[in-house]
Amino acid sequence: MSIGSTPLKFRVTIDPDRCMNCGRCIENCSYGVYRREADSIRINSRSCVACHRCLAFCPRDAIEIEEKPGDYRSHPVWTREIREAVFNQAKTGKIISGGMGNALPYPIIFDRLVLDACQVTNPSIDPLREPMELRTYIGKKPSSLSIRERPGMDTELLTKLSSNLQIETPIMIGHMSYGAISLPAQQAMARAVHRIGTFMGTGEGGLHQSLYPYQKNMIVQVASGRFGVDIDYLERGAAIEIKIGQGAKPGIGGHLPGEKVCADVACTRMIPEGSDAISPAPHHDIYSIEDLKQLVHGLKEATEWKKPVFVKIAAVHNSAAIAAGIARSGADAVVIDGFRGGTGSAPVVFRDHVGIPIEAAIASVDAKLRQQGIRHKVSIIASGGIRQSADVAKIICLGADAVYIGTSALVAMGCRVCGTCNRGVCAWGIATQKPELTKRLDPEANAVQVENLIHGWTLELAELMGAAGINSIESLRGNRDRLRGYMLDEGLLNVLDVKTVGA
Amino acid sequence: MCGIIGVIDRNRQLMDGGKIRDSLAMMDERGSGEGAGYVAYGIYPDYKDYYALHVFFDNIRENKAPLDNLLEKWGTIVHDEQIKTYEQPNIRKVHTPWRYFFRPDRSLMPKSTTPDEDIVTHLVMKVNAEKNGALIFSSGKNLGVFKAAGWPEDVANFYRIEDYKGYLWLAHNRYPTNTSGWWGGAHPFNLLNWSVVHNGEITSYGTNRKYIESYGYKCTMYTDTEVVAYLVDLLVRKHGLSEEMAVRALAPPFWAEIDRMPPKKQELNRAIRLTYGPALMNGPFAICVANENSLVGFTDRIKLRPLVSGESGDRLFISSEESAIRRIDPDVENITMPKAGEPVIGRLYS
Numbered sequence A: 001m002s003i004g005s006t007p008l009k010f011r012v013t014i015d016p017d018r019c020m021n022c023g024r025c026i027e028n029c030s031y032g033v034y035r036r037e038a039d040s041i042r043i044n045s046r047s048c049v050a051c052h053r054c055l056a057f058c059p060r061d062a063i064e065i066e067e068k069p070g071d072y073r074s075h076p077v078w079t080r081e082i083r084e085a086v087f088n089q090a091k092t093g094k095i096i097s098g099g100m101g102n103a104l105p106y107p108i109i110f111d112r113l114v115l116d117a118c119q120v121t122n123p124s125i126d127p128l129r130e131p132m133e134l135r136t137y138i139g140k141k142p143s144s145l146s147i148r149e150r151p152g153m154d155t156e157l158l159t160k161l162s163s164n165l166q167i168e169t170p171i172m173i174g175h176m177s178y179g180a181i182s183l184p185a186q187q188a189m190a191r192a193v194h195r196i197g198t199f200m201g202t203g204e205g206g207l208h209q210s211l212y213p214y215q216k217n218m219i220v221q222v223a224s225g226r227f228g229v230d231i232d233y234l235e236r237g238a239a240i241e242i243k244i245g246q247g248a249k250p251g252i253g254g255h256l257p258g259e260k261v262c263a264d265v266a267c268t269r270m271i272p273e274g275s276d277a278i279s280p281a282p283h284h285d286i287y288s289i290e291d292l293k294q295l296v297h298g299l300k301e302a303t304e305w306k307k308p309v310f311v312k313i314a315a316v317h318n319s320a321a322i323a324a325g326i327a328r329s330g331a332d333a334v335v336i337d338g339f340r341g342g343t344g345s346a347p348v349v350f351r352d353h354v355g356i357p358i359e360a361a362i363a364s365v366d367a368k369l370r371q372q373g374i375r376h377k378v379s380i381i382a383s384g385g386i387r388q389s390a391d392v393a394k395i396i397c398l399g400a401d402a403v404y405i406g407t408s409a410l411v412a413m414g415c416r417v418c419g420t421c422n423r424g425v426c427a428w429g430i431a432t433q434k435p436e437l438t439k440r441l442d443p444e445a446n447a448v449q450v451e452n453l454i455h456g457w458t459l460e461l462a463e464l465m466g467a468a469g470i471n472s473i474e475s476l477r478g479n480r481d482r483l484r485g486y487m488l489d490e491g492l493l494n495v496l497d498v499k500t501v502g503a
Numbered sequence B: 001m002c003g004i005i006g007v008i009d010r011n012r013q014l015m016d017g018g019k020i021r022d023s024l025a026m027m028d029e030r031g032s033g034e035g036a037g038y039v040a041y042g043i044y045p046d047y048k049d050y051y052a053l054h055v056f057f058d059n060i061r062e063n064k065a066p067l068d069n070l071l072e073k074w075g076t077i078v079h080d081e082q083i084k085t086y087e088q089p090n091i092r093k094v095h096t097p098w099r100y101f102f103r104p105d106r107s108l109m110p111k112s113t114t115p116d117e118d119i120v121t122h123l124v125m126k127v128n129a130e131k132n133g134a135l136i137f138s139s140g141k142n143l144g145v146f147k148a149a150g151w152p153e154d155v156a157n158f159y160r161i162e163d164y165k166g167y168l169w170l171a172h173n174r175y176p177t178n179t180s181g182w183w184g185g186a187h188p189f190n191l192l193n194w195s196v197v198h199n200g201e202i203t204s205y206g207t208n209r210k211y212i213e214s215y216g217y218k219c220t221m222y223t224d225t226e227v228v229a230y231l232v233d234l235l236v237r238k239h240g241l242s243e244e245m246a247v248r249a250l251a252p253p254f255w256a257e258i259d260r261m262p263p264k265k266q267e268l269n270r271a272i273r274l275t276y277g278p279a280l281m282n283g284p285f286a287i288c289v290a291n292e293n294s295l296v297g298f299t300d301r302i303k304l305r306p307l308v309s310g311e312s313g314d315r316l317f318i319s320s321e322e323s324a325i326r327r328i329d330p331d332v333e334n335i336t337m338p339k340a341g342e343p344v345i346g347r348l349y350s
């Protein structure tokens, strides 16, 4: 007996009184919802993923998309998602994959943390009138300085500092590869980071030629598949990141299906056209922390010790101890990717069930490194689930030096978080390689949007700092006194080392 | 608010505490009668080679013996006595102040290059963290802190501050917001030979505290001022920076200014900010820090609290108010207002 159809996820309707029959919805929908039959527009609601491309381009606001028009009998345990996953696997016998980040309704710790402001006993600082410093340096710092001062002579610095990345705002864009996202999407972000004075990651997809003009603002990635890696690539980047794991799918590798590997992607990744690009789960030359140290040193040696090397891990239970090991490996920064991090495609079981939230991971990593007196040896970059400037301020208070954003940068370019990046037909031209779709992006116009977003967050961050009586980001970093937990349990308050509201 | 005053005689001429009291009392407007204190350097010449530990006991019978035992375990008590006090109508004597002259047994800290200081620091941190009715609030050589909850003149009279003669003084008149009425919360704060008085609030306290605690210091006084003493101890004593460089780390120039400096200077200032970012102190403050050789005054990077300095002969004064300085010496010269983040430094001639 067949399982038959399941209830619609979305119902699309067109208000005939408003529709002018222009056909823009048909052109724009890459999921095949609309078609023309004779003079009217027919709708196949079952194909709709609610990417809202049609809504955004309908000149008459004629389209309405209703979520879950019909539902199953409600049940607290056998939710709709659970039942549909069973149907799906009963039919296919496969691992279910999905795009974007964790889709389960876990409580969001960020939303239960509140920031502080000054009243009376100390003045808040007005960023419009007083300097407000958000400049951040990513990399290893010495634990102390040796300075020679002699009367009548210049003061001399005897300590040699390792190279650091200078960023004018603690917000960078994380690694999204060419392949996972389109070239115009990368180009837009590259322009944005170049203008702002921050950095973005290339992902494990190599560096496309058209991005060479922005290479001083690019962090190149060495992941387990080593796609696109050669000495030229390493030398072009401002820093090199070794990707061990990713928050959306800790413990497993990646898979870029052959249909996304067009000639250009193939060339940038240095793999045959149309072949699946499979990154293994572990790096097969890293089976322990000593091996990681060798790779860090190998990459540094290859680039003459001029470039900071980052190591990215997924936030998992033992992140703090792992980060302490990384800090001793000679790496300059550790990137912790929380379980809300987005992805082009991940098995849903990993996306939704493996890993821990970034807030708890950063708090414990920062505490562990301090406890061992090695906090200065690495910068901490938080990624995965940073949605707004308040999240940036909070995660810095918990101990991060800077953040990577991913999803929010895509949303700034139009992404509606529809979660079907894995299908490769993103109507916004972002998570796709189809030329007719990718041309929907305009690298310049989209660059402005991404730039605006980071600029807006930076202004808000400056205001939040000013209100807290702080004029330099160093004084916000790890300043957990300026956070309070609202309705967080005692165990979590202890992990975050934050007091409750009112205390 | 709070009012602060510091004075150093660079020729080591001694000054008695009477004038300091009067000067501090000039600034009663800046306090609330809930805390005042003094520290004087050079007051124990007969015991100058020993650590002078000033302790508040809650209860002599109960709390003194354990401290005696602990000190005997780590060294020798050369002499100890009650600190003389004189009843004042406005001061409730909730503690018994005591002084010890202590010589640490350096063989107990074999790996350290500064064993005496490390033992004393360890003892201060341990005793104050345990909170067993004893609080060591002064631990340097040939110096002593005198403080209590009350108006400056009452606290001074309680200890008869005019009986003490020092070549360097710091004094503080408190308007508490955090730990009102607690004797331990009054300034000056002291660790080894470092003493600090502070007007303001340190908004970077959480960051500074985490930084200093990763070096083994313990913040036990519930107030932001103690981190200043520990930061200065770390930067100057342990890391070997000069006072100028330490102030530069605590209240550094803005990036915009650093970016305009000539290359070598820029490199130095950038290195200081990179290395000592977690030590940077934010928020409104004016601070005087002293050790046996020098007096340093500085403010936050945008000078949200007042600080003036003046000179008269060998003496250098630093205070919240010019009037307080003039109360000690009406003929004071070179009254200046240091710029934000710029230190005023007075050193002994030899």
Ligand code: SF4
Binding pocket: A014, A018, A019, A020, A021, A022, A023, A024, A025, A026, A041, A057, A058, A059, A060, A061, A062, A063
């Ligand atoms: S885009 Fe809007 S107006 Fe145009 S055909 Fe579709 S529904 Fe009608």
Ligand code: SF4
Binding pocket: A051, A099, A100, A410, A414, A415, A416, A417, A418, A419, A420, A421, A422, A425, A426, A427, A428, A429, A430, A431
């Ligand atoms: S990138 Fe495209 S496919 Fe992916 S969630 Fe955003 S809109 Fe949907």
